[in-house]
Amino acid sequence: DWEAFAAYAFKKSQSTCYSVGAYHTGYLKANYPAEYMASVLTQYQNSIEKVSFFMEECKNRNIPVLGPHVNESQKDFAVNAEGEIRFGMGAIKGTGESAVMAIIEERDENGPFADIFDFAKRVNLRTVNKKSFESLAKAGGFDCFEEFHRRQYVEPDEEGNSLIEKSIRYANRMQEEEASNQSSLFGGASGTDISKPKVGRIEPYGDIEKLNIEKEMVGLY
Numbered sequence: 001d002w003e004a005f006a007a008y009a010f011k012k013s014q015s016t017c018y019s020v021g022a023y024h025t026g027y028l029k030a031n032y033p034a035e036y037m038a039s040v041l042t043q044y045q046n047s048i049e050k051v052s053f054f055m056e057e058c059k060n061r062n063i064p065v066l067g068p069h070v071n072e073s074q075k076d077f078a079v080n081a082e083g084e085i086r087f088g089m090g091a092i093k094g095t096g097e098s099a100v101m102a103i104i105e106e107r108d109e110n111g112p113f114a115d116i117f118d119f120a121k122r123v124n125l126r127t128v129n130k131k132s133f134e135s136l137a138k139a140g141g142f143d144c145f146e147e148f149h150r151r152q153y154v155e156p157d158e159e160g161n162s163l164i165e166k167s168i169r170y171a172n173r174m175q176e177e178e179a180s181n182q183s184s185l186f187g188g189a190s191g192t193d194i195s196k197p198k199v200g201r202i203e204p205y206g207d208i209e210k211l212n213i214e215k216e217m218v219g220l221y
Helices: 002-031 033-043 048-060 097-110 116-122 130-139 150-154 163-183 207-218
Strands: none
Touching: 002 033, 033 048, 116 163, 130 150, 130 163, 130 207, 150 163
């Protein structure tokens, strides 16, 4: 019976494919646990419940899952050089995919960002706008720049401006200076007379406030 044989062959091929897939999954899970869990977290990153579940699984397996980091994070969950999983910048509310890709491309091409002013100067400010800056800051993406804390980025100091506003203004002036030097007949050293703005003091967020903002930006603590 040809139809019966075809049905049997199809069922057998499905079983074989499933077995091979299960083998591959088991191999990756055993030999590349961080990479495997990063891919699982990426697959379910739009479901907070599943992300929370798999982050707990990572904890049980002693695989650290760290927050966003503009010098390490990719668009999705990814493993860094130390074998730790980094939160993807694409999972932060308000960043925008085009902004995230612009940050990664600039970092890959010209190296890590030295500080927030270097970051602002180097990224395309038409793509990485003020909202993207604020989302990254609130989620901890700039915590690698230890000179400043999160609240300084988004709230005005005694001068009435936030660190993000000051860094964007500084970057615009630097870019204008560079454009002016390029169009000048004699040129000159770009931006040598533009100093980084002073940043006033402001109290950091309390732990509870900080956690609530994190939950707002990435959906979990």
